[in-house]
Amino acid sequence: MAARARFAFTVLAFGYAFLYLPIALVIVYSFNDSRLVTVWAGFSTKWWSALFANEAMLSAAWLSLRIAFVSATAAALIGLAAGYALARAPRFPGRTLFGSLVIAPMVMPEIVMGIAMLLLFVGSDSLLGGPQRGFLTIVIAHTTFAIAFVAVVVQARLADFDRSLEEAAMDLGATPWTAFLTVTLPMIAPAVASGWLLAFTLSLDDLVLTQFVAGAQSQTLPMQVYSSVRLGVDPQINALATLIVIVAVLALTTSGWLTRRRI
Amino acid sequence: MTAAAIVTLTGLAKRFGSVTAVERVDLEIRRGELFALLGGSGCGKTTLLRMIAGFETPDQGRILIDGQDMTGVPPHRRPVNMMFQSYALFPHMDVAANVGYGLRRDGLPAPEIARRVGEALKQVRLGDLGERRPAQLSGGQRQRVALARALVKRPKLLLLDEPLAALDRKLREATRFELVRLQEELGLTFVMVTHDQEEAMSMASRLAVMDKGRIEQVGPPHEVYERPASRFVADFIGIANILPLDGGRAWLALRPEKIALFAARPDTDHAEQGRIVDIAYEGDRSLYRVGLLDGSLLQVSTANTARIAAAFRRGDDVWLGWAADAGHRLDK
Numbered sequence A: 001m002a003a004r005a006r007f008a009f010t011v012l013a014f015g016y017a018f019l020y021l022p023i024a025l026v027i028v029y030s031f032n033d034s035r036l037v038t039v040w041a042g043f044s045t046k047w048w049s050a051l052f053a054n055e056a057m058l059s060a061a062w063l064s065l066r067i068a069f070v071s072a073t074a075a076a077l078i079g080l081a082a083g084y085a086l087a088r089a090p091r092f093p094g095r096t097l098f099g100s101l102v103i104a105p106m107v108m109p110e111i112v113m114g115i116a117m118l119l120l121f122v123g124s125d126s127l128l129g130g131p132q133r134g135f136l137t138i139v140i141a142h143t144t145f146a147i148a149f150v151a152v153v154v155q156a157r158l159a160d161f162d163r164s165l166e167e168a169a170m171d172l173g174a175t176p177w178t179a180f181l182t183v184t185l186p187m188i189a190p191a192v193a194s195g196w197l198l199a200f201t202l203s204l205d206d207l208v209l210t211q212f213v214a215g216a217q218s219q220t221l222p223m224q225v226y227s228s229v230r231l232g233v234d235p236q237i238n239a240l241a242t243l244i245v246i247v248a249v250l251a252l253t254t255s256g257w258l259t260r261r262r263i
Numbered sequence B: 001m002t003a004a005a006i007v008t009l010t011g012l013a014k015r016f017g018s019v020t021a022v023e024r025v026d027l028e029i030r031r032g033e034l035f036a037l038l039g040g041s042g043c044g045k046t047t048l049l050r051m052i053a054g055f056e057t058p059d060q061g062r063i064l065i066d067g068q069d070m071t072g073v074p075p076h077r078r079p080v081n082m083m084f085q086s087y088a089l090f091p092h093m094d095v096a097a098n099v100g101y102g103l104r105r106d107g108l109p110a111p112e113i114a115r116r117v118g119e120a121l122k123q124v125r126l127g128d129l130g131e132r133r134p135a136q137l138s139g140g141q142r143q144r145v146a147l148a149r150a151l152v153k154r155p156k157l158l159l160l161d162e163p164l165a166a167l168d169r170k171l172r173e174a175t176r177f178e179l180v181r182l183q184e185e186l187g188l189t190f191v192m193v194t195h196d197q198e199e200a201m202s203m204a205s206r207l208a209v210m211d212k213g214r215i216e217q218v219g220p221p222h223e224v225y226e227r228p229a230s231r232f233v234a235d236f237i238g239i240a241n242i243l244p245l246d247g248g249r250a251w252l253a254l255r256p257e258k259i260a261l262f263a264a265r266p267d268t269d270h271a272e273q274g275r276i277v278d279i280a281y282e283g284d285r286s287l288y289r290v291g292l293l294d295g296s297l298l299q300v301s302t303a304n305t306a307r308i309a310a311a312f313r314r315g316d317d318v319w320l321g322w323a324a325d326a327g328h329r330l331d332k
């Protein structure tokens, strides 16, 4: 028994080390005094100061946050509508197909999405003269991609939602829209918020899709990081990575907590 | 349509795919009565109620409420409220907000809402629980919140889907009287669905017995019990011995309590000889199954008015006697 427990524990430790040691090293070395990523030369916060003085990095981060906020909000609204329709629409032929089509972007290679989006924007540019590639096109691409995640979360929540609650609201004089706003929405709000956070995180660190649809002017944070790493790694990147890890962990734990919470 | 009718259903029918849930129902419900819809599981009671409330669209037929055709009128514009089988309390609102929900939809001023919510909670004896969430209530308390929420709008018609089914036996019996008291005090019309015949018999002023989407019989409880319209009704309401008449073209429904047991041949209008096959002692009464000479079984019940042991035992040879008017002739 003890041997087995020890063995299981060892396997577990290896697994977690494999997953999290690189991240832990990134965090630790953001406080390294040396420029060399591989040599520990004492504790220092100078790379953090350098990061907060790095204009290019900061403006890329600001752009990414704005894109993530707008696209997550758009995806939450559209995904809510899609999830609601999928959970509530009466059965019709081809409904399964519709359901799969909504969630397809979750499993579609990003390269394919990227090419498709690029073709769309090139086409609309020559036909309609816009939109200019940049903020708007990135937001549209990220929204398209994230709708699926919100729709899936909302649909799952509505699947075990007691429909007689909505009927009771209408029976008491609520129009279908009021019933949705006063009964359904407050009860599925945690699922929508959790979908929003998921969309926000996905947008914040997306590189592949963004590369296709960003114009020459728009450098998102992942793009900026990627290009600066190609010129040689600097522990500033470690500091930045640490920040991103913190944001992602916060978003994902909040999202998980919201999803589990039942009201 | 009689002047007293508050609901008139004509030729109402509803199918779900290949299942006929409700089939050509004609029914009138009178103002101020407590009407029970009684029937086995899946016979279409809930579907009928949901059509009156507006949650299902009839395939055929018409619904008049207070003389107005309800075709195409959505649930929120019908002068009807419903108490759901699952209660359907809003879990994210406290009890007072649940009860006041319908009044807020009508746009009443806040003090008026507070007053009427307090009044409704008092009516169902929940005066001090307004701030609790539904999850913090017992089953019986939830049932009363659901009732208060449906009553507070003073609907012309209150529909109740199995209002007592989720309560335990003792509470159910106490709540029966409570419901009847409220219905009489407020002068409302109740239409109650139930599959419990005892509940329907003891509460309703009139009841309808349903089978496979059709209404088999409508009438006051004593009439349905003493003069059932068909073998189904006779068998569904209480216990009935069904004896063939006229070579199988008609039947006689004979209630167990209308038959008496004798040790020797009695001088009643009818007398049959048999042997007791078994006895079910139920405290207040005993139910005997007696095998007749022709092999058929009859059920006989006697009230246990004395505390002495029963006069008859299993295996005893006995005589059964009943009066000429004890049974009721059935043609279907």
Ligand SMILES: Nc1ncnc2c1ncn2[C@@H]1O[C@H](COP(=O)(O)OP(=O)(O)OP(=O)(O)O)[C@@H](O)[C@H]1O
Binding pocket: B016, B019, B020, B021, B039, B040, B041, B042, B043, B044, B045, B046, B047, B048, B195
């Ligand atoms: N939405 C629906 N879709 C398909 N079939 C349905 C639907 N609602 C009811 N039915 C069917 O219609 C028939 C009548 O159902 P209904 O719920 O009215 O019965 P009930 O008398 O209320 O039964 P119970 O006592 O079990 O509640 C059943 O065969 C049921 O399976």
Ligand SMILES: [Mg+2]
Binding pocket: B045, B046, B047
């Ligand atoms: Mg039912």
